[in-house]
Amino acid sequence: MNAITLTDLDVSYGDTKVVHGINLEIAEGESFALVGESGSGKSTVLRAIAGLAPDWEGRISVLGKARTHGIDRQVARHCQMVFQDPYGSLHPRKTIDATLAEPLAIHGLSNRGARVEAMLAAVGLDRRFRFRFPHQLSGGQRQRVAIARALMLEPKVLLLDEPTSALDVSVQAEILNLLKRLRREQGLTYLLVTHNLPVVSFLCDRLAVMRHGRIVEVAGVDQLKAGALTEPYSKELLAASGGHAEILPT
Amino acid sequence: MASTRDWLLDDSPTSRLQASLGRFYRIAAALMRNPLSVLGGLIILLLIVTAVGAPWIAPYSATGQDLANRLMPPSAAHWMGTDELGRDIFSRVVWGSQITLTIVLLVALIAAPLGLLIGAISGYFGGWVDKALMGVTDVFLSMPKLILALAFVAALGPGINNAIIAIAITTWPAYARIARAETLTFRNAEFISAVQLQGASPLRVITRHILPLCTPSMIIRVTLDMAGIILTAAGLGFIGLGAQPPLPEWGAMISRGRTFILDQWWVATMPGFAIIIVSLGFCFLGDGLRDALDPKQADKH
Amino acid sequence: MAPLVDIANLRVSFPTPRGRVEVVKGISFTLGRERLGIVGESGSGKSMTGRSILKLIRPPGRVTADRMTFDGIDLLAQSERDMRAIRGARISMVMQDPKFSLNPVMTVGEQIAEALVTHKKLPRRQIYERVIAMLEAVRINDPARVAKLYPHEISGGMGQRVMIAMMLIPEPDLLIADEPTSALDVSVQAQVLDIIDDLVRDKGMGLILISHDLSLVSRYCDRILVMNAGTVVEECVASELQNAKHPYTRGLLAAMPTLDESREELPVLDRTQWAGT
Ligand SMILES: Nc1ncnc2c1ncn2[C@@H]1O[C@H](COP(=O)(O)OP(=O)(O)O)[C@@H](O)[C@H]1O
Ligand SMILES: Nc1ncnc2c1ncn2[C@@H]1O[C@H](COP(=O)(O)OP(=O)(O)O)[C@@H](O)[C@H]1O
Ligand SMILES: [Mg+2]
Ligand SMILES: [Mg+2]
Numbered sequence: 001m002n003a004i005t006l007t008d009l010d011v012s013y014g015d016t017k018v019v020h021g022i023n024l025e026i027a028e029g030e031s032f033a034l035v036g037e038s039g040s041g042k043s044t045v046l047r048a049i050a051g052l053a054p055d056w057e058g059r060i061s062v063l064g065k066a067r068t069h070g071i072d073r074q075v076a077r078h079c080q081m082v083f084q085d086p087y088g089s090l091h092p093r094k095t096i097d098a099t100l101a102e103p104l105a106i107h108g109l110s111n112r113g114a115r116v117e118a119m120l121a122a123v124g125l126d127r128r129f130r131f132r133f134p135h136q137l138s139g140g141q142r143q144r145v146a147i148a149r150a151l152m153l154e155p156k157v158l159l160l161d162e163p164t165s166a167l168d169v170s171v172q173a174e175i176l177n178l179l180k181r182l183r184r185e186q187g188l189t190y191l192l193v194t195h196n197l198p199v200v201s202f203l204c205d206r207l208a209v210m211r212h213g214r215i216v217e218v219a220g221v222d223q224l225k226a227g228a229l230t231e232p233y234s235k236e237l238l239a240a241s242g243g244h245a246e247i248l249p250t
Numbered sequence: 251m252a253s254t255r256d257w258l259l260d261d262s263p264t265s266r267l268q269a270s271l272g273r274f275y276r277i278a279a280a281l282m283r284n285p286l287s288v289l290g291g292l293i294i295l296l297l298i299v300t301a302v303g304a305p306w307i308a309p310y311s312a313t314g315q316d317l318a319n320r321l322m323p324p325s326a327a328h329w330m331g332t333d334e335l336g337r338d339i340f341s342r343v344v345w346g347s348q349i350t351l352t353i354v355l356l357v358a359l360i361a362a363p364l365g366l367l368i369g370a371i372s373g374y375f376g377g378w379v380d381k382a383l384m385g386v387t388d389v390f391l392s393m394p395k396l397i398l399a400l401a402f403v404a405a406l407g408p409g410i411n412n413a414i415i416a417i418a419i420t421t422w423p424a425y426a427r428i429a430r431a432e433t434l435t436f437r438n439a440e441f442i443s444a445v446q447l448q449g450a451s452p453l454r455v456i457t458r459h460i461l462p463l464c465t466p467s468m469i470i471r472v473t474l475d476m477a478g479i480i481l482t483a484a485g486l487g488f489i490g491l492g493a494q495p496p497l498p499e500w501g502a503m504i505s506r507g508r509t510f511i512l513d514q515w516w517v518a519t520m521p522g523f524a525i526i527i528v529s530l531g532f533c534f535l536g537d538g539l540r541d542a543l544d545p546k547q548a549d550k551h
Numbered sequence: 552m553a554p555l556v557d558i559a560n561l562r563v564s565f566p567t568p569r570g571r572v573e574v575v576k577g578i579s580f581t582l583g584r585e586r587l588g589i590v591g592e593s594g595s596g597k598s599m600t601g602r603s604i605l606k607l608i609r610p611p612g613r614v615t616a617d618r619m620t621f622d623g624i625d626l627l628a629q630s631e632r633d634m635r636a637i638r639g640a641r642i643s644m645v646m647q648d649p650k651f652s653l654n655p656v657m658t659v660g661e662q663i664a665e666a667l668v669t670h671k672k673l674p675r676r677q678i679y680e681r682v683i684a685m686l687e688a689v690r691i692n693d694p695a696r697v698a699k700l701y702p703h704e705i706s707g708g709m710g711q712r713v714m715i716a717m718m719l720i721p722e723p724d725l726l727i728a729d730e731p732t733s734a735l736d737v738s739v740q741a742q743v744l745d746i747i748d749d750l751v752r753d754k755g756m757g758l759i760l761i762s763h764d765l766s767l768v769s770r771y772c773d774r775i776l777v778m779n780a781g782t783v784v785e786e787c788v789a790s791e792l793q794n795a796k797h798p799y800t801r802g803l804l805a806a807m808p809t810l811d812e813s814r815e816e817l818p819v820l821d822r823t824q825w826a827g828t
Contacts, residue, residue: 037736037737037738037739038707038736139593168592168593168763169592169763169765169803169806169807170592170802170803170806170819170820171592172806173806173807173808173817173818173819173820174819176808176817177816177817177819180815180816195736195737196737197810198807198808198809198810198812199808201808201809201810201811201812202808202812202814202817224810225810225811225812226811227810236738237737237738238810240737240738240740240741241737241810
């Protein structure tokens with residue numbers, strides 16, 4: 001069974017169509033990346049899968065079941081999203097505890113206190129943070145909370161929209177390690193949006209290159225590591241981030 | 251004392267209660283640093299104490315006439331003098347504080363939640379819901395407040411209760427506008443998307459996540475509006491459409507005193523002072539709250 | 552030759568509820584007509600250092616230094632009025648996000664022209680020619696058309712190029728670029744930096760490039776200062792960055808994933824070792 005299948009997916013905002021005819025199959029347990037320049041429609045694809053961009057045509061199925069257009073409580077249990085901006089994705093007037101307990105309350109799950117504590121431990125946050133407000137946390141700590149929130153319902157699929165691009169490299173390393181460990185421990189499927197190819201190389205198995213709302217190339221991460229992407233636009237992206245690699249000690 | 255304070259300001263609270271008390275304490279502390287808002291708070295406290303303790307504070311009855319002592323100037327026996335029926339003005343002002351406080355509380359209790367809810371629903375759903383609700387709001391907003399209140403009271407009949415309803419009806423649209431504007435700034439925020447994604451119903455998103463963000467600006471606005479509400483109530487009383495005689499409503503008292511304003515200035519002036527002081531108190535407190543509740547303020551460590 | 556910029560023991564502090572906190576803790580450096588990179592994580596005081604040179608830190612922030620000169624001028628002794636003559640004309644600054652730095656109700660051409668005429672009186676005809684030439688220099692195709700556009704009608708990358716045109720048209724001696732490309736796509740980043748690089752070399756200007764991106768700074772600068780918590784922890788020649796000695800710098804380098812990543816886990820910084828704040 002595929003975790004996510006997209007068939008001829010078109011997504012529009014009002015009258016403008018921004019994603020054109022996407023076909024994609026992501027296997028369960030796979031970590032898949034969407035890369036491309038900003039405005040190419042990467043976030044839009046994620047939002048359509050999550051149910052936040054309801055104006056789409058084609059077919060989206062999550063864990064084998066076709067999904068409806070709006071937000072769907074059943075899909076919510078299996079498929080959650082982590083947003084890019086750690087400063088805008090946490091409610092400024094709610095404690096970390098309240099933020100993490102909210103999904104449990106919505107789905108009527110019990111034993112909330114213990115689950116929140118367990119999740120804080122899983123994402124590597126000290127118990128001291130439980131009753132703090134977001135403004136008392138650093139960017140990296142907030143992103144850990146955002147990941148924890150997405151995992152509270154024990155989903156199978158995690159949609160990650162540039163989860164580290166607002167963070168410093170050393171903090172990015174911590175979050176990337178965390179994401180890798182969580183996937184290993186919980187058998188998660190990742191669909192990761194990023195414009196950073198080294199991140200793909202570290203965290204993903206396959207990638208799709210998007211441009212102007214279309215997928216121009218799907219490749220395995222080995223091809224990326226070997227610099228063997230075939231499409232001209234993919235090569236351009238590779239060249240642009242190529243310089244990053246060359247100065248590093250190996 | 252110091253340990254309570256430390257407990258409240260603890261960077262890593264250990265319970266929900268401690269976290270919210272700590273936040274409350276920080277706001278209160280910020281408020282206490284501003285002398286004007288302390289003054290405003292004291293005035294409002296005084297108003298509340300006076301209203302609650304009126305039977306013990308007022309030396310005379312508010313309505314008992316003493317025609318032998320008509321229009322006496324302020325003296326030791328009558329601190330603010332007496333009016334044209336020989337009633338002690340100080341006692342009437344004290345009793346009148348109950349009416350003022352009732353008006354203010356009821357208007358706040360009716361208009362603020364109504365405006366908040368309508369504004370939040372309008373902003374959250376957008377589309378035709380927004381168009382319909384804001385259309386109604388705009389109709390109310392486009393008419394001058396006092397005239398609209400006058401029309402309502404004229405239709406419902408004069409009296410204090412109708413005056414309160416009329417004022418509440420004229421104040422909610424402004425709150426709805428504010429709440430809608432605030433909601434629009436948050437409705438596409440990622441933290442709202444996140445709760446929607448968890449399967450929260452619109453009702454839950456609005457009441458649990460959007461309204462708490464609108465309330466600080468609403469509290470500030472309502473506090474600042476109190477002065478205007480008191481003045482509108484007094485205005486209605488002044489033209490005889492609010493509280494009816496012999497109720498000691500401050501606006502009505504000024505109205506009756508205006509006939510003697512040149513020879514017996516105290517009859518109209520004393521309740522006038524009361525109105526000015528209480529209005530200023532609310533303004534000062536509102537200004538202080540604006541600084542203390544400002545989210546940017548809260549984000550500084 | 553005297554250095555273009557000479558700074559000794561620069562300190563910047565801000566009041567907080569817990570007393571004054573220094574965010575730049577006594578840094579010293581000199582700059583010739585070369586390209587200096589300042590790297591470090593966010594909050595390390597890079598922007599504050601850059602803004603100090605232009606005296607753009609407003610009270611209650613406070614700047615002190617034993618020495619702060621620009622081309623022989625003692626910046627510490629300059630009045631606000633004197634500084635206005637220096638800003639733009641002799642030292643320019645490019646900020647992170649063009650969206651917030653461009654005036655939304657003026658066309659691109661007008662804004663660039665204004666940057667020029669505030670510092671130099673020129674006949675109209677000549678101003679227009681200089682504006683078009685400058686837009687060409689930042690590699691904008693069809694400059695005559697773009698000059699007539701408003702900021703919202705151009706993309707982020709183009710906006711940043713317009714900012715650079717604006718900053719460079721008065722021909723300053725020093726350009727301070729504070730995260731000039733952080734809001735841009737990787738592919739556009741390289742274009743914009745190449746443009747800055749060419750112009751700086753052509754005109755023999757000094758450049759201070761502030762960024763959190765080690766590899767980017769090492770590619771476009773001659774010398775690098777690595778900042779952490781308000782202090783300079785390491786100073787080195789750009790080509791020697793991979794041989795950095797300080798554990799903080801090494802930690803940053805190691806934490807970056809590479810294109811051909813094979814590590815199972817990225818090494819993370821042990822913050823307790825350097826934690827200043
Ligand atoms: N809410 C929206 N309304 C209208 N257009 C939008 C909205 N969100 C994004 N877009 C447009 O859709 C396109 C794709 O955006 P997005 O998916 O965010 O790109 P990416 O994530 O690849 O940077 C862009 O041209 C953007 O301007
Ligand atoms: N107005 C201010 N008041 C107090 N602290 C400030 C102020 N502005 C900046 N800071 C602090 O100064 C430090 C350095 O900031 P900055 O130079 O902008 O860092 P960066 O290296 O990211 O550019 C930060 O920790 C920041 O919190
Ligand atoms: Mg995006
Ligand atoms: Mg900065």
